[in-house]
Amino acid sequence: MKIVDVRAYVVGGADQGADYHAQSSGHWITSTVIATPMSKYPEYQKTRESFGIGVLGTTMVEVEAEDGTIGFAVTTGGVPAAYLIEHHFKRFVVGRTPDDTEMMFDQMYNASLFYGRKGLTINAISAVDCAVWDLRGRLRGEPVWAMIGGKVRERQPMYATTPRPDLAMQMGFMAAKIPLPYGPAHGDDGLTENVKLAARWRETCGPDFPLAYDCWMALTPEYALRLIEALKPYRFKWIEECLPPDDYAGYRTLVAQRSHPIWITTGEHEYTRYGFENLLATGVEMIQPDVTWCGGLTELLKIRGMAAARDCLVAPHGSSVYSYHFAITSQATPFAEFLMMAPRADRIVPMFSPLFVDEPVPVDGYLDVPDKPGFGVEFNPRIERRRPFEGPRPR
Numbered sequence: 359m360k361i362v363d364v365r366a367y368v369v370g371g372a373d374q375g376a377d378y379h380a381q382s383s384g385h386w387i388t389s390t391v392i393a394t395p396m397s398k399y400p401e402y403q404k405t406r407e408s409f410g411i412g413v414l415g416t417t418m419v420e421v422e423a424e425d426g427t428i429g430f431a432v433t434t435g436g437v438p439a440a441y442l443i444e445h446h447f448k449r450f451v452v453g454r455t456p457d458d459t460e461m462m463f464d465q466m467y468n469a470s471l472f473y474g475r476k477g478l479t480i481n482a483i484s485a486v487d488c489a490v491w492d493l494r495g496r497l498r499g500e501p502v503w504a505m506i507g508g509k510v511r512e513r514q515p516m517y518a519t520t521p522r523p524d525l526a527m528q529m530g531f532m533a534a535k536i537p538l539p540y541g542p543a544h545g546d547d548g549l550t551e552n553v554k555l556a557a558r559w560r561e562t563c564g565p566d567f568p569l570a571y572d573c574w575m576a577l578t579p580e581y582a583l584r585l586i587e588a589l590k591p592y593r594f595k596w597i598e599e600c601l602p603p604d605d606y607a608g609y610r611t612l613v614a615q616r617s618h619p620i621w622i623t624t625g626e627h628e629y630t631r632y633g634f635e636n637l638l639a640t641g642v643e644m645i646q647p648d649v650t651w652c653g654g655l656t657e658l659l660k661i662r663g664m665a666a667a668r669d670c671l672v673a674p675h676g677s678s679v680y681s682y683h684f685a686i687t688s689q690a691t692p693f694a695e696f697l698m699m700a701p702r703a704d705r706i707v708p709m710f711s712p713l714f715v716d717e718p719v720p721v722d723g724y725l726d727v728p729d730k731p732g733f734g735v736e737f738n739p740r741i742e743r744r745r746p747f748e749g750p751r752p753r
C-alpha cells in the first residue's frame with residue numbers, strides 16, 4: 359500500500375495544541391514568572407510570551423495512502439515546518455509504503471544535513487515520521503504500541519508538570535514538577551525565592567511526595583550547583599534542564615560536583631541519536647526526549663536503546679499520545695510527563711486540547727493507552743487549519 363500524498367497544515371489561533379505555549383494570556387504557562395535563557399533581559403523577564411515563545415505554532419501533517427486512508431501527526435513548527443515538509447521532505451515519502459520508516463527517516467535526515475541536524479528541521483521530520491506510524495497502524499488495524507514491542511505494564515504511571523503540586527498530588531499523580539521562577543539575573547534574592555518556594559511545596563505536600571524543578575535552560579553551572587545545594591533539605595527528586603542544551607560540559611560538571619544525589623535530567627530540546635549520545639555521555643540520570651521534536655518515533659526507539667545500555671531512564675517530554683504509545687512499551691520509562699494545561703492547573707484537560715477527538719487523560723495518576731489503530735486519536739474537525747504551501751515547489 360503506497361503513500362500517495364503528504365500535506366502540511368498550520369493550525370490557527372491560540373489555545374490549539376502541539377505548541378503548548380500558544381495559549382491566550384492568563385494561562386499559567388505564559389503568564390507566571392518562569393526562568394528562561396532570556397531572563398537576563400529585563401524587558402523579557404516577566405513572561406515567556408514576551409520573547410516570542412509561541413511564535414511558531416502547531417504544524418499538522420497528513421499522510422495519505424492509495425486506498426484513501428489518512429494518518430496524521432502534529433508538532434511545533436508552524437509555517438516554516440510546513441514549507442520544509444511540502445517542498446523538501448514530501449519527495450522521500452510519496453511512493454513508499456508506511457512500513458518504510460527507516461528509509462524515510464534516513465533520507466529526510468541526510469537530505470537536510472546541510473541546513474538541519476537540530477531544532478525546527480527535526481521537528482518537521484518528527485511530524486512526518488509520526489504521521490507515517492499513525493497511517494501504518496491504521497492500515498494494519500493495530501495501535502502503535504503493538505507495533506513497537508507491546509505493553510510492558512498495564513497502565514502508564516504519570517507525573518504532572520504544574521505550578522500546583524498540591525493539586526497534582528490530590529489528583530493521584532506519582533510526582534510533580536514545578537517551573538523554576540528565577541534565574542541567575544535575579545541574583546541572590548531570586549535564589550532565595552526559588553528555595554522558599556521549594557520549602558513551601560515540600561511542607562504542603564509532605565515528606566514523601568516526589569517533587570522536581572524544571573529550569574528550562576535558564577541557569578549556569580555555578581548557579582545550578584548553588585541551587586542544588588540549597589535544595590538539599592527539601593529532597594527534590596530531580597532538577598531538569600538546568601543548562602542550555604549545547605552545554606554538555608556544564609552537565610558533566612553538575613553530575614560530578616552536585617552535593618547530594620538529586621537526579622540531573624534533561625533532553626527535551628535535544629535531537630537525534632547524535633545529540634543524545636553527547637548527552638548520555640555526561641552521565642545524567644534521565645533523558646526527556648520529545649517524540650514530536652527529537653526525530654520522531656523511529657529515532658526515539660534508537661535513543662531508547664542507547665539510554666537503556668547505560669541504565670539511564672527515558673521519561674518523554676509532553677507530547678500526549680505520541681509519548682503514551684512509546685512509554686507503555688518502554689522498560690526505561692517507569693513514568694511519563696503530563697502537562698497540566700488547564701489555565702490554573704486545577705483540573706485535568708487533554709494535553710493537546712482541543713486538537714484531538716478522544717485524547718486520553720490520566721485517571722488517578724495512570725494513563726490507559728488506547729487500543730485503537732495508530733495513535734488512536736482523530737483530528738478535531740472543528741479546528742481551523744490552513745495549507746500554506748500547496749502546489750509545485752520553488753527552485
Ligand SMILES: [Mg+2]
Pocket residue numbers: 572574598599626
Ligand atoms: Mg521541561
